[in-house]
Amino acid sequence: MEVQSLTRYARMSPKKVREVARTIQGRKAAEAVEFLTLVPRKSARLIVKTLKSAIANAENNNNLSADSLTVKSAIIENGPVLKRFKAGARGTAKPRRKKMSHIRIVLSDGNTSN
Template sequence: MNAELAMASLEFMPNKGAKIISKVIASAVSNGGFEPQEVVVASCRVDAGPVLKRFLPRARGSASGIRKPTSHVFVEVAKAAKKED
């Protein structure tokens, strides 16, 4: 999908992660030194990252564990192939 179209469609989705992925695509485009119109999103994936382990105090001096997972977002952009008519 064209990067400009992908960012525009993700910007108006109601999902929480859509805006985050839109920002990551914009960052990948600018880091590559491209314009959004001339690149396509080659691949996009979200992998598990490290987990922060915390404790929550409970009754009678005990504690229960809290896991705060993080994630890695990978976006790969590539030059769009020119269509020859």
């Protein structure tokens, strides 16, 4: 059975979040949480929050054991972009693109029946 959790509008560039998300795919869920707590990046904190939510969803909604769960996929999607301007030289405006991410984590217990 598969369980998922979704964090939307995370204020971090999807490229930065994907670098960390790639490292946890295929790991046991508990092992992935331990690994991410040691990674000194903001994206790791965002992913571990979503991962803990997915584990809680599995335990409370589907009566699954946290020990049997593995990270099937960690998908980082592009969110909306805030378009801002900052003052530049000689009175010009320099554009700033503040990107957001949607973080989706899918956990599986190994059984294929849904």
